[in-house]
Amino acid sequence: MTGPTFGSRVEHVRSRFSEALTQRLPPATQYPARLHEAMHYATAGGKRLRPLIVYAAAETLALDARQVDAAACAIEMIHAYSLVHDDLPSMDDDDLRRGQPTVHRKFDEATAILVGDALQSLAFRVIAREEALDPAQRVKMIETLSEAAGSRGMVGGQAIDLESEGKQLSLAELEALHIHKTGAIILACLRLACHAQPDLDAARCEALDRYGKCIGLAFQIQDDVLDIEGDTATLGKTAGKDEASHKSTYPAVMGLRAAKERAAELFCDARLALSGLGDAAEPLRWIAAHIERREH
Amino acid sequence: MTGPTFGSRVEHVRSRFSEALTQRLPPATQYPARLHEAMHYATAGGKRLRPLIVYAAAETLALDARQVDAAACAIEMIHAYSLVHDDLPSMDDDDLRRGQPTVHRKFDEATAILVGDALQSLAFRVIAREEALDPAQRVKMIETLSEAAGSRGMVGGQAIDLESEGKQLSLAELEALHIHKTGAIILACLRLACHAQPDLDAARCEALDRYGKCIGLAFQIQDDVLDIEGDTATLGKTAGKDEASHKSTYPAVMGLRAAKERAAELFCDARLALSGLGDAAEPLRWIAAHIERREH
16 A cells, blocks of 8 residues: 555544635635534534545545545535534423533524524535536536435434334334435435546445445444443533433444444455555545444 | 416416426425424415416427426425415414415424425525436525525525515615515526527526516515505405515505506516517416516
């Protein structure tokens, strides 16, 4: 392998992403300013995990970062909007996100609804306007992202989650929930990078798909584990919330140790999916390790 | 002029649209079923004014209805989602819409938020997947619709509206509000039809743009007038609500008679914008007359 590792360049990737994102958000001072200010607030900070996955996938596919800037921004906007809406009083009712007041706490509930709505429109807009991609690529990306974000993906997952509160889910049901709620968007990170290729490389894309499914589910199991083992300060959100709200979680359904083992197994499967890609997949291997060792 | 008028075929156009819409919604029984059922509920009924404008514009431009089915469905989905979110307790807090309980009343608040979110994703998805259009046309449509729907269009208008409550707006401020809130999506109906043309006809599109701006604003002034003069049963929503919630309206700012005159003037301007298009624009003239004589 040549060149510095993805891990050694991750801060550079993050700051490239922040710049790409800022360029694509309306200025915070633009009319209506309160709404635009709140859109900046809602997209500031965070681990930027999804954009990092997009850039890591792009490197694995030997693409230029420029070809996936729009995809990374669009996915982060969808993710950010979903957090704003999920935090609302009628949904998860959270006061704290990334260690800061949630949007409806910092601004107000109506603004939080509108911020989410506007971020979603903007997500599709930034892809539609991306001149580094030809129209057919943009259309494929929008098709994939809208499916992942919609009623058969992320939003569907949130609906299932709300319906499941207070119910004891089976492992299969719990897995279906999280494949929708978290998995669909993480998988979209890999798929959008695949769409940025001028010529589809079906074998590599299939490998990336398998990788994406594994890390998506592993990430969620880990989230449930961290909700038990973590503390509020490290998490930047309220710890122990799942148990308090009687949510089905992996530790609750299969036990804490089995949940940790299942996550470890999925991280192995993720690496296995990349085995045919050689050194080129180093960035995605770093991502898997990065998620595996996270504490929040 | 040849052939039956648009008015004589309007029920046929509406039923064509309903079919196109049903085809593009996930079945109400599909998992997660409660969410999908609520998406059908949210998009059922209504005057279908925006789809009618899209089809009327398509006829004026000598396009096949097939080329604008996706645009009509996408715009109606955006419109429907905005009503669901605007009706929420933290926004306009309405119990009644189209003579039926609003989505958060019929289902619950969380479902209403998610229904809106999912309809927005789906709107962009139906355009991205439309095989009757080439990818460049789809991208232009998505770009135009996302701008019209977002923070510099419809959602921005709703934010301005909320900020304006209890304030006395000037006529210029009130006009800016409605150009965002209602005007942007009505204008998008015309613009999306223009994007469906294989070759851009700049002069016609400019005429349609001017027409769209006029009917958009006229429609809103009339809405304010109807809120005063109409009754709840005819409107299908609560009458007198603007005054009760101290909203700035055209009648409040300029007087009821002047507001009616301004609307009449705008309908004239709309017809004037079409004067160079001859008989081909009959469907759009019918739409203007149809809006002008509406009672709800």
